[in-house]
Amino acid sequence: MWNSEQLDLDAYLTRVGHDGDRTPTLATLRALQRAHVLNLRWDTIDSFLYREVRLDLAAIQDKLLRRGRGGYCYEHTVLFAAVLEKLGFRFTAVSARVQLGADSTTPRPATHAMLIVDLDGKRWLSDVGFGSSPLEPIELVDGGRGDSGPWPYLLRWQDITHGSPGWAVHQRGDGPEGPEGWTVRQVFTETPQYPIDYVLGNHFVASNDRSPFVTRPYIQRLRTDRYDTLDALTWTTERPGQDAVSETVRPHEVPKLLDDVFDIRVDAAEARLLVDRLTEREA
Structure with missing residues (x-):
C-alpha cells in the first residue's frame, strides 16, 4: 500500500545512521524513530515558494535522502510508512488535528499524519513528522508517556473535538483542556487513513490560502x-x-x-x- 517496493532502504538507513537490527521489533521501531527524527530535516519551503509538495515516494526520497532538504509531516510519514512496510511491521495510518493555539470547540482540519504500530499485542503511536517529534514511540494507552527526549509527552483518552472521545497528545505547558502543567498538542481518532487521504490533506496544507505554510x-x-x-x-x-x-x-x-x-x-x-x-x- 505504501509503495515500499520503490524504497531504497539502504539509502534511507544510511541517511538516518541506522546500522542495527532490521527485524520488526519494538527495539527496531524505537531505534528507527529516534534516528529519523534526529537526522531527517523538517521544512515548509516548497509550500511557501511553489504551493506544491509532491508525495510520490521517488520525490520524497530525492528531497529528504539525497538533496539535503527537509519536508513536513506528510512527507516524513509516507517515507516512514514505506520503511516500516518494507521491514514487515503492521501499522495503521491516522490523521490528527493540531490544537496548539486552538481548543476543541474551534477545531482545525485533520492535517497531521501519524502511524499506529501493532507489536506483540500492544499499539504504539509513532509520530515522526511534527518537527519536535517524540524520539521514541509512545504506547497507545490512557496515561502513556514519552520521556525519551528533551521534552516529555503524555497520551490521554478524553473528549476531543466537540466532545467526541478520542486521543490527545499533551506536551508540557499551561492549557485549559489538559491536566495541570500540560497542554493539548494534537488530537486524533483511530480512523484508518490511506495514501489517497494524505494526498488530499497535503493538497490543502501545501496550496490553500488558509494554510500557514503558504504564507x-x-x-x-x-x-x-x-x-x-x-x-x-x-x-x-x-x-x-x-x-x-x-x-x-x-x-x-x-x-x-x-x-x-x-x-x-x-x-x-x-x-x-x-x-x-x-x-x-x-x-
Whole structure:
C-alpha cells in the first residue's frame, strides 16, 4: 500500500545512521524513530515558494535522502510508512488535528499524519513528522508517556473535538483542556487513513490560502539538547529548563542560517528565490 517496493532502504538507513537490527521489533521501531527524527530535516519551503509538495515516494526520497532538504509531516510519514512496510511491521495510518493555539470547540482540519504500530499485542503511536517529534514511540494507552527526549509527552483518552472521545497528545505547558502543567498538542481518532487521504490533506496544507505554510516558511530542527525554529524571519532556540531565546534575521541571512543551524541545503537558484520572497513578504 505504501509503495515500499520503490524504497531504497539502504539509502534511507544510511541517511538516518541506522546500522542495527532490521527485524520488526519494538527495539527496531524505537531505534528507527529516534534516528529519523534526529537526522531527517523538517521544512515548509516548497509550500511557501511553489504551493506544491509532491508525495510520490521517488520525490520524497530525492528531497529528504539525497538533496539535503527537509519536508513536513506528510512527507516524513509516507517515507516512514514505506520503511516500516518494507521491514514487515503492521501499522495503521491516522490523521490528527493540531490544537496548539486552538481548543476543541474551534477545531482545525485533520492535517497531521501519524502511524499506529501493532507489536506483540500492544499499539504504539509513532509520530515522526511534527518537527519536535517524540524520539521514541509512545504506547497507545490512557496515561502513556514519552520521556525519551528533551521534552516529555503524555497520551490521554478524553473528549476531543466537540466532545467526541478520542486521543490527545499533551506536551508540557499551561492549557485549559489538559491536566495541570500540560497542554493539548494534537488530537486524533483511530480512523484508518490511506495514501489517497494524505494526498488530499497535503493538497490543502501545501496550496490553500488558509494554510500557514503558504504564507511563510517554517523550519524546525530537534536535537537532544535544543530545539531550533525559524518562523518567517524569527529564529528561536529552546533548551530544556531554560528560557527561549529569539532574534530577527534578515532575508539574505536565511540560506546560510538554514545550512549552519538547520542542516538544510538549498541550491543557488532556490536560495535567491527564498530571499526574494522573504523580502517581498516583509515589504
